Amino acid sequence: MSNEIHHYTAEFQEFQQNGATKSPSWVNDIRSSALAVFTDRGFPTTKLEDWKYTNVSPITKLPYHYASVVSAVPSELVSSLFVDGIDQHLIVFVNGHFSEEHSKLNSLPAGVTVKNLISAYATHQEVIKEHLSKYATYNENPFTALNTAFINDGAFVHVPAGVSVEKPIHLLFISTGINGTYVAAHIRNLIVAEEGAKVSIAHGFSSAQANTNLTNVVTEVVAKKESVVEIVKVQRESDTAYHVENLHVHQYHQSNVHLFSLAVGSAIARNDISIIIDGESTECNLNGLYITSGAQLIDHHTFMHHIHPNCPSHELFKGILMDKSRAVFNGKVYVEPEAQKTDSKQTNRNLLLSDDAVVDTKPELEIFADDVKCTHGAAVGGMNETHSLYLKTRGISEGSARGMLTVGFAAEATQKIVHPVLRQHVDKIVVDHLRKKFGTANLPDIVHA
Amino acid sequence: MIEIKNLHASVNGKEILKGINLTVKAGEIHAIMGPNGSGKSTLAQVLAGHPAYQVTQGEVIFEGQNLLDMEPEVRAHAGVFLAFQYPVEIPGVSNSYFLKAGLNEIRKSRGEEELDSMQFLKMLKEKMKIVEMDPSFINRPVNEGFSGGEKKRNEILQMAVLEPKLAILDETDSGLDIDALKIVSSGVNKLKSPKNATIVVTHYQRLLNYIVPDVVHVLVNGRIVKSGGKGLAMELEANGYDFIREEMQQSA
Ligand SMILES: Nc1ncnc2c1ncn2[C@@H]1O[C@H](COP(=O)(O)OP(=O)(O)OP(=O)(O)O)[C@@H](O)[C@H]1O
Numbered sequence: 001m002s003n004e005i006h007h008y009t010a011e012f013q014e015f016q017q018n019g020a021t022k023s024p025s026w027v028n029d030i031r032s033s034a035l036a037v038f039t040d041r042g043f044p045t046t047k048l049e050d051w052k053y054t055n056v057s058p059i060t061k062l063p064y065h066y067a068s069v070v071s072a073v074p075s076e077l078v079s080s081l082f083v084d085g086i087d088q089h090l091i092v093f094v095n096g097h098f099s100e101e102h103s104k105l106n107s108l109p110a111g112v113t114v115k116n117l118i119s120a121y122a123t124h125q126e127v128i129k130e131h132l133s134k135y136a137t138y139n140e141n142p143f144t145a146l147n148t149a150f151i152n153d154g155a156f157v158h159v160p161a162g163v164s165v166e167k168p169i170h171l172l173f174i175s176t177g178i179n180g181t182y183v184a185a186h187i188r189n190l191i192v193a194e195e196g197a198k199v200s201i202a203h204g205f206s207s208a209q210a211n212t213n214l215t216n217v218v219t220e221v222v223a224k225k226e227s228v229v230e231i232v233k234v235q236r237e238s239d240t241a242y243h244v245e246n247l248h249v250h251q252y253h254q255s256n257v258h259l260f261s262l263a264v265g266s267a268i269a270r271n272d273i274s275i276i277i278d279g280e281s282t283e284c285n286l287n288g289l290y291i292t293s294g295a296q297l298i299d300h301h302t303f304m305h306h307i308h309p310n311c312p313s314h315e316l317f318k319g320i321l322m323d324k325s326r327a328v329f330n331g332k333v334y335v336e337p338e339a340q341k342t343d344s345k346q347t348n349r350n351l352l353l354s355d356d357a358v359v360d361t362k363p364e365l366e367i368f369a370d371d372v373k374c375t376h377g378a379a380v381g382g383m384n385e386t387h388s389l390y391l392k393t394r395g396i397s398e399g400s401a402r403g404m405l406t407v408g409f410a411a412e413a414t415q416k417i418v419h420p421v422l423r424q425h426v427d428k429i430v431v432d433h434l435r436k437k438f439g440t441a442n443l444p445d446i447v448h449a
Numbered sequence: 450m451i452e453i454k455n456l457h458a459s460v461n462g463k464e465i466l467k468g469i470n471l472t473v474k475a476g477e478i479h480a481i482m483g484p485n486g487s488g489k490s491t492l493a494q495v496l497a498g499h500p501a502y503q504v505t506q507g508e509v510i511f512e513g514q515n516l517l518d519m520e521p522e523v524r525a526h527a528g529v530f531l532a533f534q535y536p537v538e539i540p541g542v543s544n545s546y547f548l549k550a551g552l553n554e555i556r557k558s559r560g561e562e563e564l565d566s567m568q569f570l571k572m573l574k575e576k577m578k579i580v581e582m583d584p585s586f587i588n589r590p591v592n593e594g595f596s597g598g599e600k601k602r603n604e605i606l607q608m609a610v611l612e613p614k615l616a617i618l619d620e621t622d623s624g625l626d627i628d629a630l631k632i633v634s635s636g637v638n639k640l641k642s643p644k645n646a647t648i649v650v651t652h653y654q655r656l657l658n659y660i661v662p663d664v665v666h667v668l669v670n671g672r673i674v675k676s677g678g679k680g681l682a683m684e685l686e687a688n689g690y691d692f693i694r695e696e697m698q699q700s701a
């Protein structure tokens with residue numbers, strides 16, 4: 001047994017004795033089988049095709065300890081992370097532990113549940129049992145296996161049939177460092193939108209300070225028949241932290257799902273996003289933007305699974321790379337033989353702002369139906385000369401032109417966000433981040449057509 | 450105002466401009482016509498400073514300065530403006546932010562006070578009247594989702610705001626409906642003064658009924674092969690470029 005695995009089996013024993021007492025016993029069974037898979041496989045190495053460009057040894061070599069104590073964070077910090085001035089539906093977790101103090105959940109529409117998983121067992125055990133660990137299987141992804149072994153708390157969202165939640169629900173996960181400890185939070189979320197439900201969710205990850213925490217998340221989303229679900233992830237953790245998420249969406253007949261992944265934080269971030277389009281005439285939109293600088297590495301692995309006929313899927317990921325940073329994009333689209341008339345478009349475009357930045361982009365199309373329209377394209381390049389010239393002919397300097405075109409490049413991705421409040425939220429974070437990285441306030445606020 | 454002497458330029462190793470000579474004085478309007486692919490936009494882009502084009506020979510003197518030595522934004526500061534044949538879309542960035550940034554950099558380069566947002570907006574709204582543009586365009590992203598004609602109007606709006614000494618309009622008339630053509634032309638005429646000059650690149654004599662040129666040049670295969678008065682444009686409209694090609698053959 002390798003040191004790493006040994007460390008986590010010891011961790012697991014301690015966790016079972018001290019940390020995992022509040023969950024039902026069937027959860028314990030899931031944990032044990034997941035641990036068995038993890039100890040069998042261990043962490044991924046770059047020898048595996050799926051991890052070829054992302055070396056996770058900086059994460060795996062550290063003796064991470066699940067956050068066993070509840071840490072405090074200042075409320076000014078929390079409010080600085082709000083989606084809007086008020087953030088009406090907000091559930092906050094600190095190092096994976098529910099923070100009742102910072103959450104605001106009293107104005108939810110009738111029947112809608114937003115709770116921490118641990119307290120949801122009492123009211124929604126049936127629903128949880130039906131869905132938990134049914135989609136994000138731990139057989140393939142070792143981080144998911146590890147997360148599942150340490151299932152403890154996370155957000156539980158349940159929107160009953162036919163109910164619309166107008167204002168976004170904000171799931172906010174804050175990591176905070178603890179001196180002398182490498183803190184890991186294995187966060188487990190479950191989001192269920194029943195038939196015809198409508199909900200928009202901000203899925204936020206931030207750090208209270210520069211820290212080396214590991215945030216290892218598994219989020220399962222079920223979008224039932226004719227539901228409309230938007231999830232906007234905002235990952236802006238400390239650039240010395242590590243972030244891994246397996247976001248798994250299972251969508252049914254005529255549901256409409258919009259996902260957006262903004263990734264600007266952490267030293268290494270790995271996002272696995274899988275969508276199973278399990279119903280006819282079902283629409284999926286998966287978009288994202290990553291901005292990397294310094295020595296950051298941000299990796300998106302997406303998987304779009306078309307099972308039934310007449311489903312459109314659209315995917316646009318854009319990347320802005322600076323300094324010696326790296327990005328990985330791997331977009332798999334799998335079309336089953338029955339999935340005729342699939343209309344799938346995937347695009348990945350990268351703007352390299354430095355000669356030392358590297359991007360590995362790889363579309364993977366596996367199509368087994370014959371009557372489909374599937375396109376994909378990947379582009380990696382610097383600033384467009386003609387665009388830049390256009391600005392300069394108006395007197396705009398090289399530096400300002402660069403800034404404006406970078407903002408414009410980002411805006412083409414963020415305009416895919418549907419909920420106007422979430423779009424504004426992301427636009428602001430993007431521009432603030434770029435202002436910081438460009439070292440100038442002289443960048444435009446984003447406007448959309 | 451501008452003197453182009455024996456200008457040769459190439460792109461990707463292919464020579465496009467093969468010795469252009471052209472002098473435009475303050476107060477003048479010059480028209481450049483010529484078949485597709487003859488090098489009209491290339492000339493415009495070279496004057497604006499597009500880095501993809503290499504100047505292999507010749508020089509361009511603008512207001513006593515060597516234009517080709519200047520960065521594109523410095524040319525703009527000096528008073529050169531190009532209305533693009535294909536205006537660029539800049540998503541995310543509002544028309545007003547973009548124009549204010551350009552104008553203030555130009556003003557700064559001339560030692561003039563920068564305009565604040567209020568002053569700028571007031572001025573912008575005045576200028577928008579010249580091209581009859583709706584104020585809703587102020588906060589829309591630059592050219593994104595604009596119709597072909599709206600983009601061209603936006604080019605003239607930019608020219609009106611930046612008040613260049615030399616404006617080069619590359620097919621600003623194409624894609625305009627008849628009303629828009631009149632609006633754009635009258636915009637250009639309103640901005641005309643004895644102190645500035647305009648080069649209009651066009652395929653259509655129609656435009657020259659509204660913007661009356663002092664000189665018409667015909668550019669064929671990278672060279673100006675014929676120059677004349679307004680009548681030359683009418684002759685071209687009636688006969689096409691063949692008669693010029695024949696003349697060239699005869700003189701060869
Ligand atoms: N970047 C480039 N790479 C290769 N060829 C180019 C490039 N730019 C221009 N050319 C070529 O140079 C020639 C002149 O092009 P230019 O755009 O200047 O023509 P034009 O006179 O403006 O034509 P039009 O009336 O169609 O606008 C064309 O043959 C064109 O294909």
Ligand SMILES: [Mg+2]
Nearest residue numbers: 489490491534
């Ligand atoms: Mg042209």
